Structure formats: C-alpha cells, structure tokens
Amino acid sequence: MLSLNPNARLLNYLKFGGLILFWLPITFFSLLLFKNTLPYFDFSSDYPFITERAHYFKDTIYYTCFYVHLAAGIFCIAAALLQFSSEILRSRKKIHIWSGRIYVFAVLLLGAPTGMYMSFFAKGSAYEKGMFMFMAVAWFYTTLKGLTTILNKKVIAHKNWMYRSYALALTAVTFRILHIILYMMDWGSQQNYEISLWISVLGNILVTEIIIFRNNKNYLKTIIT
Amino acid sequence: MKKIIILSSLAFVTLSALGLNTYLKNARGSETEIIEESFKEDREDKVMIEEKIPEKKPELTKEKxxxxxxxxxxVQLEEKQTIKVKAEPVPAVENKKQLERKFDENDMPPVEEVLESNTADTALAVADEKIISDEAEVPREVNLEHFSRASLKQPSETYIKKQEKISAKVSKNKKYKKRKLFKK
Structure with missing residues (x-):
C-alpha cells in the first residue's frame, strides 16, 4: 500500500467529492430525461410539445425527424454517461469503443441532421431559431472532429472535442433544469423558455471551455487540432 | 468510417436544405393567407354594407x-331625369373682371327707386335688399371665391393689434437704450 501524506489525501477526497457533485445531478437528470422521453413513443398527440406544434406534425418529414431526434437523443445521453468513466476506459475498453460508436452514429446520422431540420420550426424568435441551428451545426462539427481525431490517434484532441460535443448534447438536460428553476421563480413561459435556452447553451459551452483550458497547457491548440 | 462521415454530412446538408425550403414555403403561405384573409374581410364588409342599405326602389307586386x-x-322617368342631370355640362366660371363689373352695376339700386323713397334710410334699405338678392343669384363658384386662400390668409384684427403692441414695445426699448447710451 502506498502511504499518502494528509494533504494529498484531502485533495483526493475533494476531487472525488467534486466529481460526485458534478456527475450525480447530470446522471440523475439524464435518466429523468430518458424516462420522460420514452412515453412519446406511444405516438399519441396528447403531449403539449406536439399539441403546440400540431400544424408542423402534419408534415411527414417533421414528424419523422421529431421521433428520430428523440431516439437519437436517448441513445446519445445513455451512451455518453459511460464514456467519461476512467474506470471503464481502463478496465473495459471495448465498452468505451462501442458506446462511443453508438454515440457518434446517433449524433452524426440521426441527432444533428434532424435537429437542424427542426431548428427552422423552433419555438421563439429568429434568435432562438438561430441558436438551435448553431447548436445542430456545432454538435455535428464537434462530434465529427472527435471521430476524426481518434481515427488519427490524437487522444487528447479527441477527448477535448468529445467534451465539447457532450456539452452540446447535455443542453437538453440543463435546459430542462433551468426551465424548472425559472418556472418555480414565477417567470413568464416565453421569457423562461428563451432565457433557459440561452443560458443552457452558452453556460454549457463556457463550462466545457473552462475545463479544457484548465486541463491543457496550450488552449488554442485544442481548437486548431 | 469514411462512409459514415460522407453519409452523415449528406444527411445533414439535405435535411437542412429541406428545412429551409419548407420554412420558406410556410412563410410564403402565411403571407398569402394573410392577404387572402384581408380580401375576404373586405368582401364580407361590402356584403354587410349592401345588406344594411336596402335599395329604395318600389317593389313590384304580381297582384296589381x-x-x-x-x-x-x-322609375324609368326618374332614371331618365337623373341621367339628364348627370349629362348636363357644368356651367363654366365666367371671367372674374366681368363678374366684378356686374356686381358694381347691380349693387346700386335703380335711380327711380331712390327718387321715390323719401328718406335716405329707405333708399339704403332698398339698396341692401338688392345686394342680398343679387348675392343669392350669384352662382356658387363665384361666392366661393370670396373665401379663397388669399382672403383667408389676411391677418385678423386681433393679430394686427398684437403686432402693433409688440412693435410699440420694441420701439420704446430702442428709445430707452438710446437714452442710456447718450447718458453714458
């Protein structure tokens, strides 16, 4: 057994505590989102999201895009939860590879293109539509970058791009958390929607960039590679 | 893996193009819908007006x-009359000078009438009556000329008085200043 000095031990405990504090709510709300999206697959139109956009659901492309996007989202969030465990990466690399393949396939072929189509009909003003378009493009690009970097065996760059990709995937979760918080604070539905969307997207991007900046000596290199 | 990359990028581009296309179609559709709705509203308004104002033509009965x-x-006679009225040309406005001359001549009562009247007051009254009757006979266009823009632009009495007061004050001030200057 290695004997650590008390300071190092405290630091280890703090790191572990921080990781739990970071990942526990993410896992909880991801599973909640997973649970809330499953009922949509009874294909009934009783859900408020569908009733709000009833005229869009008459369009078969929008209809299929919606359900494909939902399915892709479920796969993405479920697969991504396994990707950031260093224990799985060390001892069971195959799980990491296969869940990664599922994630990339779900994002590139299903999630991002359908998200892009749906962004044209998103709720809110032109700015919100633009934000959804940016999200779709950024999600596609970051995931593609993550894939190409690992194919070129650039592990650190792959890690950074996958962080960025997951941050964009996680906006679905953070948006809902913020929406609930602002709803409890008696915000108007439209304002609540717009603010929680902007904060969730920009906040997630900011947090990931801070993490990448702290983990890498040369931050600009992470954007170029 | 390359196949996945190509396929995914193709899917992304096609779906974004489709999205843009349907979005633009919807936008155009909504615009045309708005225009059609406005036309419909106009038509409905017209129908409402027609319903509200029934024609005053006498109804024909089968029994009599x-x-x-x-x-x-x-009805035919009335229509003819209305057509006649419409068809009549509008009398042209006579030369202004000629009209003014006419007024000058007509303003004065005939000499016989003035002589017949014993007092100057009665003569004036007769003259006034003549003027009033003449004014009544004058065509409308001529009467309107009295209220032309030029006549309306003329300043009112109160305005003139005010201006005079202001000018008097200004002149007084000038005099006062001059006095002060001389004193210095």
Whole structure:
C-alpha cells in the first residue's frame, strides 16, 4: 500500500467529492430525461410539445425527424454517461469503443441532421431559431472532429472535442433544469423558455471551455487540432 | 468510417436544405393567407354594407299589373331625369373682371327707386335688399371665391393689434437704450 501524506489525501477526497457533485445531478437528470422521453413513443398527440406544434406534425418529414431526434437523443445521453468513466476506459475498453460508436452514429446520422431540420420550426424568435441551428451545426462539427481525431490517434484532441460535443448534447438536460428553476421563480413561459435556452447553451459551452483550458497547457491548440 | 462521415454530412446538408425550403414555403403561405384573409374581410364588409342599405326602389307586386306598370314608368322617368342631370355640362366660371363689373352695376339700386323713397334710410334699405338678392343669384363658384386662400390668409384684427403692441414695445426699448447710451 502506498502511504499518502494528509494533504494529498484531502485533495483526493475533494476531487472525488467534486466529481460526485458534478456527475450525480447530470446522471440523475439524464435518466429523468430518458424516462420522460420514452412515453412519446406511444405516438399519441396528447403531449403539449406536439399539441403546440400540431400544424408542423402534419408534415411527414417533421414528424419523422421529431421521433428520430428523440431516439437519437436517448441513445446519445445513455451512451455518453459511460464514456467519461476512467474506470471503464481502463478496465473495459471495448465498452468505451462501442458506446462511443453508438454515440457518434446517433449524433452524426440521426441527432444533428434532424435537429437542424427542426431548428427552422423552433419555438421563439429568429434568435432562438438561430441558436438551435448553431447548436445542430456545432454538435455535428464537434462530434465529427472527435471521430476524426481518434481515427488519427490524437487522444487528447479527441477527448477535448468529445467534451465539447457532450456539452452540446447535455443542453437538453440543463435546459430542462433551468426551465424548472425559472418556472418555480414565477417567470413568464416565453421569457423562461428563451432565457433557459440561452443560458443552457452558452453556460454549457463556457463550462466545457473552462475545463479544457484548465486541463491543457496550450488552449488554442485544442481548437486548431 | 469514411462512409459514415460522407453519409452523415449528406444527411445533414439535405435535411437542412429541406428545412429551409419548407420554412420558406410556410412563410410564403402565411403571407398569402394573410392577404387572402384581408380580401375576404373586405368582401364580407361590402356584403354587410349592401345588406344594411336596402335599395329604395318600389317593389313590384304580381297582384296589381296596372300599378306595376305605373311604378315602372315612374322609375324609368326618374332614371331618365337623373341621367339628364348627370349629362348636363357644368356651367363654366365666367371671367372674374366681368363678374366684378356686374356686381358694381347691380349693387346700386335703380335711380327711380331712390327718387321715390323719401328718406335716405329707405333708399339704403332698398339698396341692401338688392345686394342680398343679387348675392343669392350669384352662382356658387363665384361666392366661393370670396373665401379663397388669399382672403383667408389676411391677418385678423386681433393679430394686427398684437403686432402693433409688440412693435410699440420694441420701439420704446430702442428709445430707452438710446437714452442710456447718450447718458453714458
């Protein structure tokens, strides 16, 4: 057994505590989102999201895009939860590879293109539509970058791009958390929607960039590679 | 893996193009819908107006043919009269100078009438009556000329008085200043 000095031990405990504090709510709300999206697959139109956009659901492309996007989202969030465990990466690399393949396939072929189509009909003003378009493009690009970097065996760059990709995937979760918080604070539905969307997207991007900046000596290199 | 990359990028581009296309179609559709709705509203308004204002033409009854004929004749006559009225050319406005001359001549009562009247007051009254009657006979266009823009632009009495007061004050001030200057 290695004997650590008390300071190092405290630091280890703090790191572990921080990781739990970071990942526990993410896992909880991801599973909640997973649970809330499953009922949509009874294909009934009783859900408020569908009733709000009833005229869009008459369009078969929008209809299929919606359900494909939902399915892709479920796969993405479920697969991504396994990707950031260093224990799985060390001892069971195959799980990491296969869940990664599922994630990339779900994002590139299903999630991002359908998200892009749906962004044209998103709720809110032109700015919100633009934000959804940016999200779709950024999600596609970051995931593609993550894939190409690992194919070129650039592990650190792959890690950074996958962080960025997951941050964009996680906006679905953070948006809902913020929406609930602002709803409890008696915000108007439209304002609540717009603010929680902007904060969730920009906040997630900011947090990931801070993490990448702290983990890498040369931050600009992470954007170029 | 390359196949996945190509396929995914193709899917992304096609779906974004489709999205843009349907979005633009919807936008155009909504615009045309708005225009159509406005046209519909206009039509509805017209129908409402027509319903509210029934025509005042006498109704024809099947039971009394003689009365019907009479009524038809009346309507035809009325229509002819209205057409005549419409067809008549509008009398051209006479030369202004000529009109003014006419007024000058007509303003004065005939000499016989003035002589017949014993007092100057009665003569004036007769003259006034003549003027009033002449003014009543003057065509409308001529009367309107009295209220032309040029006449309306003329300053009112109160305005002139105010201006005079202001000018008096200004002149007083000038005099005062001059006095002060001389004193210095």
């Amino acid at each position: 043919p003689q009365e019907n004929e009479q009524l038809e004749k009346k």
